[in-house]
Amino acid sequence: MxxxxxxxxxxxxxxxxxxxxxxxxxxxxxxxxxxxxxxxxxRSRAAVVEELCAVDFPVWATEVENAMEQADTPEAKIEAYVRSQLALVGDRRHRAVVAISAGELDAGAREKIRAAHGGLIAMVVEALGGLGHEQPRLVAMLLQGVVDAAVRRIELGAAEDPDGIIEAAVSMALSGVRSRPC
Structure with a gap:
């Protein structure tokens, strides 16, 4: 307790x-x-953050996965992937995941978190394959880069409205994945 x-x-x-x-x-x-x-x-602040990620990341990933399962087309799944992650930015659980970028975790902790993050990326690979991408894992990693950039922008309290950032990220992501498959 x-x-x-x-x-x-x-x-x-x-x-x-x-x-x-x-x-x-x-x-x-x-x-x-x-x-x-x-x-x-x-033993350390890093250990606290590591445990928060171990507890909270799977819950967060399940929310993203559930949102994607509600969608019926590959494009709708990708949109759900982006929107659901960005909707979680204000969630207290998300702060722990963002905290990993502070760089105070040891290599073992970072590897565990990287593996969990890889599971999140794996969720969107199938949808990208359904759009005809020859390298869906690469495209998924780049797509996650768009999401990560939007997260940082929202977290920084950028001049733009968070909803505007979300819409721009969704638009950019969907435009990118609709373009010539790679």
Missing amino acids: QRGALLDAARSLLSEGGTEALTFPALAERTGLARSSVYEYF
């Missing part, structure tokens, strides 16, 4: 202030634990 409370507090801290806000003193304060008790559960 304490571990769950610590993870929930970590989600809140990440959501409110990014990776800088995720400190052991802040976790201790949020949960009412002594700072030394936090170290009994996690």
Whole structure:
């Protein structure tokens, strides 16, 4: 129960202030634990982020997968893939996934997260193959780059409205995958 409370507090801290806000003193304060008790559960901030990703990423991926399953054409699946990921940007669980880019994870943790991310990309490969792309995995990785760029733009609080960023990303993604298959 304490571990769950610590993870929930970590989600809140990440959501409110990014990776800088995720400190052991802040976790201790949020949960009412002594700072030394936090170290009994996690050895570092990176370990907290790693566990958040291990817990939250599969839930996030399931939401993306469910959105794609609702679509009936390859293009609609790709649109659902992009939209569902961008809709999750405001979700507290998403902050943990974004936090991995802070670069404070060890190589083993990064590899686990990279593998989970690869599973997300694999979801869209079949739809891209259905559009005739000869290298659907490559195109899926490039498509994810569009999604990642839109996520960063929204996270930064860019001058554009988040809905405008989402629409631009969807338009760019669909235009890109409709073009000459590669």
